[in-house]
Amino acid sequence: MTYQPQQRVAATYMRGGTSKGVFFKRADLPLATQQPGAERDALLLRVIGSPDPYGKQTDGMGGATSSTSKAVIVDVSTRPDHDVDYLFGQVAIDKAFVDWSGNCGNLSAAVGAFAIANGLVAPERIPEYGTVEVRIWQQNISKTILAKVPIHQGEVKELGDFELDGVTFPAAEIEVAFLDPVDGGGEIFPTANAADQLEIEGHGSYEVTMINAGIPTVFFNATELGFTGTESQDEINNNPALLSKLELFRAHAALRMGLINTLDEAETRQHTPKIAWVAPPATYTASSGKVVSAEATDVVIRAMSMGRLHHAMMGTAAVAIGAAAAIDGTVVNTASGSVTRESLCFGHPSGTLTVGARAECTNGVWQIERAVMGRSARVLMEGFVRVPKVY
Known part of the structure; x- marks a missing residue:
């Protein structure tokens, strides 16, 4: 086999809510994978360790559950009144498939913190102490998410006494608001019926x-x-x-x-x-x-x-x-x-x-x-x- 060195791609492994995922700044991805397509999917599948017929994702960053087989791409937003664009990929475990059809609400909580820590939010919006409301455009579903991220000495405060069932250790609370969360064209019930x-x-x-x-x-x-x-x-x-x-x-x-x-x-x-x-x-x-x-x-x-x-x-x-x-x-x-x-x-x-x-x-x-x-x-x-x- 011809020798081929591995690529190094800047990334952050984060927990958000009761999920975990690999976070990327879009600009840090290899050029061919900065746009949607087969190249991007192939990269993320290999990063996470899929497809894995053993169902363990041993040769990747995935944790062999739907909650831990996820990838996030964040970029400075081009939309007015938003700080960042957030794209979510749910990576299948045993199939060569990345599902881009929806959002991950748990990882949405980590997007604001990631954006601040990686310089994607304007510095003048970040206080020395308090909270900053990060305005997130969720690209998969074309919706706005507001994440109130706590700040201590100008940096994201991660530790605190907020307990979340499903997460072992306490942390700092992030309030997440999903604005107009109705999917698609605005019809909350696709059949027009509550039941x-x-x-x-x-x-x-x-x-x-x-x-x-x-x-x-x-x-x-x-x-x-x-x-x-x-x-x-x-x-x-x-x-x-x-x-x-x-x-x-x-x-x-x-x-x-x-x-x-x-x-x-x-x-x-x-x-x-x-x-x-x-x-x-x-x-x-x-x-x-x-x-x-x-x-x-x-x-x-x-x-x-x-x-x-x-x-x-x-x-x-x-x-x-x-x-x-x-x-x-x-x-x-x-x-x-x-x-x-x-x-x-x-x-x-x-x-x-x-x-x-x-x-x-x-x-x-x-x-x-x-x-x-x-x-x-x-x-x-x-x-x-x-x-x-x-x-």
Whole structure:
């Protein structure tokens, strides 16, 4: 084999919320990969360590879960009233595929901190102490995100006493607001209904809410799927037949939502839509061993990400949950007691999360001004990733 040195590409490995990813400044990427295309995808796949038939991503930066197989590209924004542009790639683990169809709400919390630390935010906007609101343009979904990043002595404050279920150590809180989070052309319900019957050949009909807020998501009643809403990761992820069934249900929802034209296309759109199931509050034991009481939540929810039960909750799916809870008649609203809410605390496999959203109906069209939640972020490693030239 001809000798070929590895490339060094400047990168930062960061945790954002309950996810981790490799962050790049667009200008630091090799020239051929600074634009969308096969070259960029090939680079990111190799950085993360995919496709890996062993499912471990041992020869890359990925962590062998959907939460840790992610890449982010950040650049100075060309849009008025925005600081940076943020592009997210969900990297498949066992396939040569990068899904650019949606956002990662958890990593959104790290984008502002990364931008400040890497000189992408104008210095005059950064105080010596306090917070700076980083104005982020999310390129995947063409939406604005506002991240209030704490500052100490002119630098990002990462450590603090804010605790986030699903993250072991406390950190400094970053408030993340998703403005007008309705996906696509502004219709929060692709069928115009808060709830529908979804017919799945060979399995029957199910009541669902299909929503385009934060990320396209389909919510099922847990009981109709034979679930309680308190399932652990092992209960779901160690059952191949069940995973295959849930993927089939997700594909039918994607078709009904107009995201794909045929069921086969769902295989190339793994990141969206998300599939989740909902139940009224119940007491259960979180993955940390902590008991979550029924009184501590308004509803319990489990959600799938890239074919596996998520260990906590995707930030974008939390936006969808908050939006659905705020609208009468949705599966989420009904499970939470049919109460009109502007804030919802829901239980997930790692604990609880509170998300706020306010819904308004104008001329029969529902709108969400913003959805807000508390996250945190921290730099885990910075320097260079080494990668063969694969493009």
